[in-house]
Amino acid sequence: MSMLIFEISKPGRRCSTLPKCDVDFVAVPEEFKRNIPMNLPEVAEIDLVRHYTNLSRNAFGVDNGFYPLGSCTMKYNPKINEDVAALKGFTAVHPLQPEETVQGSLEAMHVLGDRLCKITGMDAITLQPAAGAHGEFTGLSMIKAYQLDKGETQRNKLIVPDSAHGTNPASAVMAGFTVVNIPSTPEGTVDIDALKKAVGDDTAALMLTNPNTVGLFEKDIVKIAEIVHNAGGLLYYDGANLNAVMGITRPGDMGFDVTHLNLHKTFSTPHGGGGPGSGPVACKAILAPFLPAPVVTFNNGAYTFAKPAKSIGRVRSFYGNFLVYIRALTYIMSIGAEGIREAAENAVLNANYMMEMLKDSYDVPFGGPCMHEFVLSIERLKKQTGISAADIAKGLVDKGIHPPTMYFPLIVPEALMLEPTETESRETLDNAIRAFKEVYAMAFDNPQALRDAPLTTPVGRPDETTAVRNPILSYTVNN
């Protein structure tokens, strides 16, 4: 393993030589001085460059190779996004500047919000939340405020299907709801009868992903929305899977009242050990008064920040991850409305192509065409060969492919979940299909080699159980 930057530090080493100070030295007032010196690493430029270059070579990102991590939409992030986000007008501003001096930045936020509302079929938006689960918490807090405002204090139950993203029940509990789990049908979609039984005058909302986590479109969504609305509940759309349907259908048209979007998934901004993420929340007019403050509005020819009438308050310092907005806006404006639709169509096409090509070896638990992602089950292979989903994933690493999502969704034993995204070419998909089949054959021909994989990475098989039980999350500097 590489050393930490603190471990290669030597006192007095510097990256640059500054000219002699030609102004008078002014001492920092005593009361503002630190008691102990700041412990910053001291390294020469060559060591600094090598340290981070080597770290980057030990990592794997979408710029290195195919990254079919299901439920994560690891699409390529066009570099034009970076060019625009690096423009001085966006980087050399301060969040405390007067509104009239940052009209361009406010306009960018307003235009992005407007585009996202159009894509989701919603009326109003906040860009503040810093990531998807943060968006869930924000949207659910708005639902809570809405129900309380109506005097419906008994509505404390949030219905979540058992196939949901793990963040859904977690966000619901954090927002103060009690979670009611409903089972999925054998086809992997919402069980309408179970939903009918679950709703009542204590229902605050239903939280749903569509397409759902097994990659299937909930065809009964309009009926589902009707059942929940008739019971007095609202519908929350988990926007994690929006990439499958954007430009084709909209959560707002399906009957949803509020949704978060993952700019770092659907709108091509960086994520995965990096980011930062961004999880705007868009809603119908009935929830707009409860949006976090401030929101950007346009009045009398000028952009201003405003506080919605019954705002749940601030959910993030300042205005959220502003430069991520610029990247997402660049993406939306560079591909346009047609491009948005085409991205969704190709995402679905690529997933179906891979699924069809892998069907003759891997088991596909849910039949029929999938949406933007699909699930394979390694259960039968495990019984035949002892090779698990994790072993298959490790084998793929040696083929230069980032593993698919493992052991999710929970309703599929030994699950592998693949989301190729629209940005991959036919050639990349064909190479990946070949690699998946080779690893599958290895389970029979040379299972030990798979158990030993990966051999090509700096770290092979870390002790995950010990890492979970006794995580070492900090490093103590020896002075």
Added chain:
Amino acid sequence: MKLPEDLFFSKTHEWVRYEQDGTAFIGLTDHAQEALGDVAFINLCDEGESFEFGDVIGDIESIKAVTDVYTPVSGTVTHVNDELLDAPEKINSDPYGSWLVEFEGVARNEELLDAEGYEKFLAETE
């Protein structure tokens, strides 16, 4: 693996061992630990809490997922296996020797399966 004949089983993969004095021990089946993978943490209810059949009495975290543990019997918890909280890996190595909680005032739950019935249930669901 052979299932212990003196245990009864739920369809959510918990086992129960009835004692002569009306108490009962609860644990997770071999199938459950196999499906979970290496167990990292287990959270259990407090002693003195009462539950109905099917209630959640805790959750178990493996490197794959976090899953609820449901009680296969109704009654009041008299003991929680503290030793297991510190060494949850015992659930993997000895699932039928690793009880989670002890209940008192337990009546026989007719909905549970005996060893043969549970074996059949496992074969059917596969």
